[in-house]
Amino acid sequence: MAEVQTNPVAWETLLDLSAYAGPRHVRLELAVRDAVATGRLPSGAVLPPSRLLATSLGVSRWVVTEVYGRLAAEGILDARTGSGTRVAARVDVAAARSAAPPAEQQRRPRFDLTPGVPDLRHAPRALWLRAMTEALADTPDAELFPLDGDVPGARAALAAYLARSRFARADADTVVVTHGAADGMRRVARALHGLGHRALLVEDPSWHRMRHVAAAEGLTPVPVRVDEHGVDVDALVAASVRTGACAALVTPAHQFPVGVPLSAERRERLIAWARTCEGVVIEDDYDAEFRYDRRPIGALQAMAPERVVLAGSLSKTATPALGIGWLVLPPWLRDAMTPGGVRGADAAAPSTIDQLALARFLTTGGLDRHLRGARARYRRRREALLTALARALPECRVSGIAAGLHLVLDLPPGVRATDVVRAGAAHDVALTDIRRYRVSPDAPAPERLVLGYGDLADPLVDEAVSLLAAAVREAAVPGGTPPQVAAGGEGPRRVGAAR
Known part of the structure; x- marks a missing residue:
């Protein structure tokens, strides 16, 4: 594959996997990240179809689709139904570069005490395989080719699961299936930018990936301190007045990384702020399923579904390899997500098979x-x-x-x-x-x-x-x-x- 610098159709860009260490999907991800960071794959460049790239590199198609999906979830690539996969128009080059360490650093340490990784030895392989097998066996042929990649059964199953496990106020029409929490953040940030938002109030400290994705979509992070009761709502309101920001990203169930839940009193005041400024709270439902001192805390979204976006994924509960997450959206934001609605061409969903498996995984109690x-x-x-x-x-x-x-x-x-x-x-x-x-x-x-x-x-x-x-x-x-x-x-x- 000869290197081409300026052609927006970048099917011929050289990707040398031998320069990196690790499994093939890791090497391909690093190669694409480097190509984006160095400008060899410029913003808007169209990448080869997964089958063509897999054949060219001598890897399985799964390797390519896995990498495309992971980088799309981070906002580095943009997967558009009907127009292929391309480098995002507003790609965060710094994020692409920082996530691509030298090959010699790719070996995992023997003792991994870094946060954010579930027990990969106990990923629900058998349960997911059974869900996928049963879904494929039972799904009518016509439903294997849904319009715009939308699988209503998956949205309905997610709505029911979130209603009973997180006390969320959700139905199939308010749920969007995403490639993960970061992909959901990218979609919400893009929609908010389109509605005129230019800043995002974020907890300090907080999970950096989410705010980086928002920044790549044009929302400037505005830090708000955290104490023993969660995000300081007084400081948040003051920052909102100072900057004009009317969107906030918070982790109320279990603040990351400090580890505290948002107090009941602050929950009420945060909702009051969102209603007063007609803003929105993006609830990153981080670690909500794992609580050891009492039952899990209900979602903030239930208090004000018209002002709160609930975002979650299977990354911690199951494994990041599934690449599946969700959003529960207020109607006004759902309509603004894309010109054609949340299930338009700009909202590429996980594969039909993955969504069918997700529905079966939830409804048969596999996740429970x-x-x-x-x-x-x-x-x-x-x-x-x-x-x-x-x-x-x-x-x-x-x-x-x-x-x-x-x-x-x-x-x-x-x-x-x-x-x-x-x-x-x-x-x-x-x-x-x-x-x-x-x-x-x-x-x-x-x-x-x-x-x-x-x-x-x-x-x-x-x-x-x-x-x-x-x-x-x-x-x-x-x-x-x-x-x-x-x-x-x-x-x-x-x-x-x-x-």
């Missing part, structure tokens, strides 16, 4: 069975991690442990998180500084790590914590002040305190 087992595993792993931390790092404090798949660890006096991350890498332990999730990462902040335990194998917990403790000792600096008090669902405490 998977979640019951997952909650029990994560609860045991959480307890094992807390016990190991109490033994190895008794001077540290933890917070945000009441829900989700991660916790926040305050480091001892004089120890910098960046130094611990660097020392941990030398021990094959992947760690994350909480500053990674700050809107302004250079601003002063307590020294904390965000420790994920979703994909940490149970037999490795003790060894991983021992190596973490070694990294903390190696990074220690004489002197310092006592660690800052962390914000947590039940307040900060020393590891090993009564639970």
Whole structure:
């Protein structure tokens, strides 16, 4: 395939997979990211059809469709029904480049304590395969070719599931099936930009991918601080008055990364703000299914379905490999999503087969069975991690442990998180500084790590914590002040305190 620099039909762009390490789908993703970041694939360039590219590169078609779907979900590519897959018109080049590390960094560490990854060893393979097999066997031939990729049964199944599990006020007409939470954010941000919005109020700290996707669609992130009760609504209202922003992205069920739920009083005030300014709250339903101190908290969307967008996915509950998510939309935003409605040509949905499988997965209780087992595993792993931390790092404090798949660890006096991350890498332990999730990462902040335990194998917990403790000792600096008090669902405490 000879390289072409300026032709908007970029079927001949050279993609050299040998320059990267890892499985074929990882190498192809990195190659496409690099091509976008360097400008060899410019904005608007049309990529080859998946079958043609697979044949040219000598890979399976699944490899290409997986990569196209993943990059479309991030807003780097734009999959349009009837016009092929192309580089997004407003592609975030920095995001494409930052997500493509050198090949030598592609090997996964033995001890992965980074947040945001579920237990991939227990992905519901058999349940999903059964759902897909039964859906294909039972679906009439005519329904295998739906209009605009829309599968009403999938939307109806999602509406019913969200109504009973998240107390959402949803029906099939308000639900849109997406390629994941980031894809849903891209669609909402694009629609809001079209309606005249130019800024988005975001929690600080928060999950960076969502705000980067919104920024790529023209919404400037405006940071709002978070404390032990969730996002500071007084600060949010003040930022709204100062900037004119009338859209906010929040994680009320389990704030990421601090780990606190939004208090009932602040929920009411946030809804009142949205109604007063005729704005919208985008509810990222992060980690809502995994709560250990009480039943999961209901969706904010139920309080004001006309002012709240509910966004979720199967990435944490099942596996990111499925590439399936959803939006529950207010009617006015649903109509504004595209000129032809939410199911128009600009809203390419997951494949018909995937949507049919999703409907069967939900209606037959497959997801419910998977979640019951997952909650029990994560609860045991959480307890094992807390016990190991109490033994190895008794001077540290933890917070945000009441829900989700991660916790926040305050480091001892004089120890910098960046130094611990660097020392941990030398021990094959992947760690994350909480500053990674700050809107302004250079601003002063307590020294904390965000420790994920979703994909940490149970037999490795003790060894991983021992190596973490070694990294903390190696990074220690004489002197310092006592660690800052962390914000947590039940307040900060020393590891090993009564639970």
